[in-house]
Amino acid sequence: MEQIEKLPERHRLLRKLESITDLTEAERQALMELPVHLREFEAGHDIVRAGDRPQASCLILSGFVCRYMLLSDGRRQIVAFHPPGDIPDLQTLHLKTMDHNVGTMAPTTAAFIPHEHLHRLTQQHPGLLHAFWRETLIDAAVFRAWLVSLGRKTAHERIAHLLCEMAMRFASVGLAEDHSYQMPVTQGDIADALGLSNVHVNRVLQDLRRDELIHWRRNTITVLNWKALEDLAGFDPGYLHIRPPALKQ
Amino acid sequence: MEQIEKLPERHRLLRKLESITDLTEAERQALMELPVHLREFEAGHDIVRAGDRPQASCLILSGFVCRYMLLSDGRRQIVAFHPPGDIPDLQTLHLKTMDHNVGTMAPTTAAFIPHEHLHRLTQQHPGLLHAFWRETLIDAAVFRAWLVSLGRKTAHERIAHLLCEMAMRFASVGLAEDHSYQMPVTQGDIADALGLSNVHVNRVLQDLRRDELIHWRRNTITVLNWKALEDLAGFDPGYLHIRPPALKQ
DNA sequence: CGCAGCCTTGAACTCCGTCAACTTCCGTGG
DNA sequence: CCACGGAAGTTGACGGAGTTCAAGGCTGCG
The missing domain is CATH 1.10.10.10 (Winged helix-like DNA-binding domain superfamily/Winged helix DNA-binding domain)
Incomplete structure (x- = not known):
């Protein structure tokens, strides 16, 4: 079940970004115009796996996901939880190869935003570039x-x-x-x-x-x-x- | 003992960035032209403290530093080690308030690069912006x-x-x-x-x-x-x- | 209504922490 | 050159927070 369209429930992404930064009206508008692929997943599904080289990042619209790593003997470490509004693999914009997995913990709807669109968006709106960079930095603060x-x-x-x-x-x-x-x-x-x-x-x-x-x-x-x-x-x-x-x- | 000059030992910063990304000749040149404040620290000195709002980021030229957090009862957690070439507080470009400390573990020389210069640099050289963003993302990968x-x-x-x-x-x-x-x-x-x-x-x-x-x-x-x-x-x-x-x- | 996944409980165990003493190392100054 | 002092490394005994194993109970879904 896949479709290409504009961001629905856009308030959640906007809300997330506005909770950590200021946005101009033009930036809000541009975000809402982003073409995305919508996909739905069951609980316990891996959206992205370690070793993948995704061409798009996934915005969580509803549901709940975690990021985790596995050791060879099966030990598992969850390194992050992500409520709706988060983009758990935003880092793949600049780190091409995933070093961990993103998995759903509940039925989840995700909006895949192709990297080329993200790059175009951040070129036209430097404020959004800083907002996204900032989001990855807060991610790191949570790790700490x-x-x-x-x-x-x-x-x-x-x-x-x-x-x-x-x-x-x-x-x-x-x-x-x-x-x-x-x-x-x-x-x-x-x-x-x-x-x-x-x-x-x-x-x-x-x-x-x-x-x-x-x-x-x-x-x-x-x-x-x-x-x-x-x-x-x-x-x-x-x-x-x-x-x-x-x-x- | 403070002085304003261009980056010395520039090969260490270049080497670091080139170990994780491609640089053009123009970008190398621009990095070498950066005006910085040079400072030296003894071992066991805090370069930046939690709560600070620094106007510059520090590039480690020689020595060794760590980032750490303290609990109210004195327990300490070191969250990162940084050899020369690293910029441990690069994140302050977009997260204004430090949520942890940066301390030296040996006599250390650091080059403070004012944020305004970093912003100007990354405006003129988008490749460097991506390189710096990438460095903060690798930082996060190490945390994971x-x-x-x-x-x-x-x-x-x-x-x-x-x-x-x-x-x-x-x-x-x-x-x-x-x-x-x-x-x-x-x-x-x-x-x-x-x-x-x-x-x-x-x-x-x-x-x-x-x-x-x-x-x-x-x-x-x-x-x-x-x-x-x-x-x-x-x-x-x-x-x-x-x-x-x-x-x- | 049955099953599977999750929660709960108890008992035994272990990795690692705490405490406290002792030793080694090295820089400093006499 | 040696004596000293402080910081770091080392050792042993003991204790405890958390693990492992295994069994039983609940609950929600097909």
């Missing part, structure tokens, strides 16, 4: 925050930090209400993201629920006590470089 | 590789991986010979980079020396058995995106 988690934080702190981060990122694109958001991941996925075992993730989550820091039912996560969770995590949202107006709505 | 290490690798694998990575990166700028390079770090620094304790790093290094995988004397690291170290680490240099010619010399 995860490194601190995996390297120097306890299991409780790591999980609390991930839940805080995802709350902020969902909120910045308008997908969270009352500290509640939909994140379709299993406890095993959390374990592979945070360098833990699924058994231990389970036990820590029970602690967090018992202490009434969070509520987790199906895919819906609700932060019940933001202050306590933030303190536990040592969470400081500065690294996300989200502009304040994006969070007030 | 570290995430896999910290999340899913044993202490032996982590240390082996770091030694392989640094060997490649020193070699790519001409600072390694016969799998031997100078890296001025303590075992405690390695521990803070890999999420281990200094005691455990010490024991693992003893294993690696006993098995004759490496030799480490003062600051000089020599890889004695590259194949074995690479296998132990699960090291695949693809993520560094170094162009093959850069490694043959």
